[in-house]
Amino acid sequence: MQIDWRDYDSGEFYDELISSPGHPRKVSRQLAKYLASLTGDDIAERKLSAELAIKTMGISFTVYSEAGNIDRAWPFDIIPRVIAQREWLHTEKGLIQRLQALNCFINDIYNDQKIVRDKVLPAELLADSVNFRPECVGMKPAFGVWAHICGSDLIRDKDGRFYVLEDNLRVPSGVSYMLENRKVTKRIFPELFENHNILPVTEYPNQLFDTLAAISPRPLEFPEVVVLTPGIYNSAYFEHSYLAQQMGVELVEGSDLVVEDDHVFMRTIGGLAPVDVIYRRIDDLFLDPQMFNPDSVLGVPGLMRAWLKGNVAIANAPGAGVADDKVIYTFVPQMIKYYLGEDPILPNVPSYLCIDKKQRDHVLANLDKLVVKPANESGGYGMLIGPQASKKEREEFAARIKAAPRNYMAQPLISLSTTPIIGTKNAEPRHIDLRPFVLQGRTSSVTAGGLTRVAMRKGSYVVNSSQGGGSQDTWVVVEEGK
C-alpha cells in the first residue's frame, strides 16, 4: 500500500492529522508529506522492523484469558500521532491544576472534610465510596500529596477540544509503553527526528525518581526507593520492571519486604536493609493482610502501621483512590473552584449522576444514547455503551442502576477523534484517546504528550490494551516560525 491523503476520510469525526481529505493540519504537514512519499515496500519494511524491535526488546503485556495468561507483543502502529506544542502547553497547565485540586480533596477528605461541611460534596457520596479507607483518616503525607502519579484520560470530541474522561489515581499504567513507543519510532524513522522539533519524553523516569525521593521520611540524597509489584503474572509487570530499571531501584515483591518495629526492610543477600519509599503497583486492599484483605499474599504484613507512623512513604498513598471514582469525578470542576479558587482549564465530559433523581430519570429514559459507567471499574470493564447495546442489555443495566444508583454515572457517547493507522490499501482512521502522566510531589510535571491508545478495530471505541487496543507514538511538535 501507499498512502494517499486525498482518499483518507475520517467522516464526521475530528481527525488529528488532517483537517479535510488531502489537507493535513499545519503541524502535521511535513509528516504527512513524508509518509505519502514512502513506497509500499518502504512501509512494509518499516512495519516489519517495528514488529521485530518490539519482539526483541521484549515489550509485552499479559492478557488474562480462559486459555491461560498470554504474554502478547505490544500492538503498535508506526504512524505517530501529532499534537502542537502550543495546544499542549495549555493542556499541561490544566492537568497540573487538576491533580493539585484532587490532592487537596483527598487530603481534606481524610482530615477536616471541609468540602462536605461546606456542602459542596454530598456526604452520602463519601459514605458509600468503596475506595474510602477509614484506616487512613488523620494521615498527613508529605506536601499534603496523596496521589503522586496520575494518569488522566483525555479525549477529543468533534469540536476538537480536549476533555478529561477520567482520572486514574490508584495504579495507573502505560507510561513504559509511551517511552518504548518513542524508542521504536526512533529506530524505524530516524530521518524524521532530524527534521522535526519533537519534545523528548525520556525525562520521565528521572522525574518519577525525584518525586519519590522527595517524599522519603529520611532526608537522604538517595533514599532507598523500591517498586512493589504483584509479580510476573500481573498484566503490567513489564512496566514495573521497566520503571525500576530506568530509575535504578530495586523491583520488589511483597515477600521481599518485612516489617520490624514498624520499619520496612527488604531481604538482601547481606541481611535486612531499610526501605524509605515504596512505589506500589498493588491495589490498596492487597497491601497489608493485617489491615485489609487477610488472604493477600502479595502484600506485606504490618506495612500500613509503618506508613501511618510515618516511617515509610507509599506512592500513591493508600486511600488515594477515593478520588478515582467516576461519581466523585463529576465534582472535579467544583473542587478546582473550591480549593484553588480558579476556573478549570480542562473541561470534564458532561456527566449525569444516577444518585440524583432528576438526572437518573434522564439517564434511564435515554439509555440508548448514553454510556453508563460503574463508579469503580477500570480497564473498560462493566460499562454499557447504550447506542451499541441490545435492548436486553439495556434493560439489565436499568435494573442495576435502580438497585445501586450511587454506583453509576452516565455520559453522552463522545465521538472520539481519529488518527490514521496503516491499513491494507491506504491509511485508515481509527478512534484514539490520550493518557498523559502527571507527577506531583515537591513540584509538578507532565509528560510531553503521553500514551496514545488506538482502537485498532474499525469503528470501535474501545482503546484498552486488555481488550484489543493498540498504540502509537505521540509527538508534541514545536511549530517553526512562531
Next chain:
Amino acid sequence: MLSRVAERIYWMSRYMERCENAARLINVNTKLLLDLPRGVSVGWGTLVDISGGGDFFQKDTDNADERAVMRFMLADTNNPCSLISAITYARENARITREVMPSEIYELINDLYWYLKENLARGTARRERHILLEAVISRVQQFTGMLAGCMSQNDAYSFIRLGRNLERADMTSRIVDVGASRILPRAYEDNSSNEPYANILWMSVLRSLSGYQMYRQHVLDRVNAEDVVMYLFQDPLFPRAVEHCLGELADCVARLPNNDEVLRVLASVRRQLKTADFTVLIDDGLHDYIDNVQAEIASIHQVVAATWFLPEVQVAS
C-alpha cells in the same frame, strides 16, 4: 541486592551456560562421527544418561537412535535438560531480573529464545544441527562477553559468575564422562590395530570444549586419555577446566557478604580435586569419581542457596 533477585540471576546465568554446554555436549558425538571409519557408529543413548536427563527419556537409552536422542536433547520441552528448556528458563529468569542487567542482555536472551524456537526442529539433520549448535555457542559467548564488557562488577555480577562457573564445572565433568563411558564399540578402544582411532574420542572431547590448541600448548605430548582427563579436571588456567571454575567461584564468593560457610565447602571440594590420582582412576573407577565430583558441585550449590537465597534472613544488627 535482594535475595530473590540473586537467586533468579544465578539461575538465569546457569541456564544460559547450560545452553552453551548442551550444545557442546551434543557436538562431542556429532564431531566424533565425522572422524570414524565407515560402519562404526557411536552410542547415542549415552548422551542422554550423561546429560542428567535419563529419568525423562521415555525409551531405552541402550537402543536409542540419533533422531530420537536429538529430538529429546534439543527440542523436548518435557526434558529439563534440553536446549529449549534451558533457554526458556533462562528467559523467564531474565524477565524477572532484567532491571539489574544492561538492557541489551535481555534482548540477547530473548533473541536466542526466538531463534531456537523457530529453528530447533531442523536440528535433527546433521548439517543443520552443526550450524544451529555453533550459533548457540557463539550467542552465549556474546552474552558472556557483553556482561564482562558492560556490567558493573557488583553483587549481581558475582552471582552471574557463580552460576556460570558452577554450571560449567558440572558440564565439563559430564563431557569427560562421555570419554570415560565407552561410547565407542569396545574393539575400537582396545585393539591396537585401530590405533588411529583410539584417541579420536579424546580429541573430540577437547575440541567440543574448544580446548584442543590450549591442551597441545600445555601438555605437548600426543593426546591420550590420562592427560586429557587431568587437564580438564585439574588445570588452573583453562577456563573450562573444573579447577579453574572452582577458582573463579572462590573469587566470587570472597566478594559476597556472610561467605564463611561457602568458602569452607569450596575449599574442601578443591582439596579433594587436587589430590585425585588420575593415573589410577583412568583404569578403574573414573565414572564413579565423576559422579562424586558432580555430587560435590551440587553440595556447593546447596550451601550457596542456604547462605544467600533462602527468604529467612537474620536481622542486621
